[in-house]
Amino acid sequence: MIEGKVVTYLRVSTDKQGRSGLGLEAQRKAVTDFLNGGRRTMLAEFVEVESGSRNDRPKLAEALALCRIHKATLVIAKLDRLSRDVHFLTGLERAGIRFVAADMPEANEMVVHIMAVMAQAERKLISARTKAALAAAKARGTKLGGDRGHIRSVSALAAAKSVAVRQEKAGERARDLGPIIATIRAEGAVSLRDIAAGLNGRGITTARGAPWSAIAVSRVLALLGEAGGAVGAS
Known part of the structure; x- marks a missing residue:
């Protein structure tokens, strides 16, 4: 049960869906049903018409700003309504913004944390491949870098x-x-x-x-x- 301050975010992918309300009303109902009961204060609802493949969404940015200011919880209807981008979700974790999806309330911060771990593992793999490529280049006689005169601790x-x-x-x-x-x-x-x-x-x-x-x-x-x-x- 969600208590305290709440900000809701609804998103549809096309202008047609936004005008007709298709998908939007279903999301709003899912969020409303999820929030039924509890001691909470609804601060605002944000509605956006934007593709999920993009992260530069102004309404979502406004919703996150309001959450940061009031230390509120961001509530969405479905997890995929927020973003399919791992790095964007880990940005939420770093920012300390709590969010919950009505269709999977038990998997909010936990999902973000798991995704962050996976992203970190991928970064380590990229780093390992880069080091291997540099080592191979050095073995071929390629000169890499130079002495900058100091090493920061x-x-x-x-x-x-x-x-x-x-x-x-x-x-x-x-x-x-x-x-x-x-x-x-x-x-x-x-x-x-x-x-x-x-x-x-x-x-x-x-x-x-x-x-x-x-x-x-x-x-x-x-x-x-x-x-x-x-x-x-x-």
């Missing part, structure tokens, strides 16, 4: 990667919040405290789950390119 590389991942997530969340902050400003918010109050009033927390403060808003605005938060704290 594994720990330094790991630390740099960790910082990059944190910065990427912070930037992504700031971009998700950008349109909401713009709306709050349009409603009359002038100061950082006003924006913080607007975010808190919408039930949105910081990435750590804390209420918004003027300082936290200032950090987000800085990530969006507004030096010093662009507005005062008062």
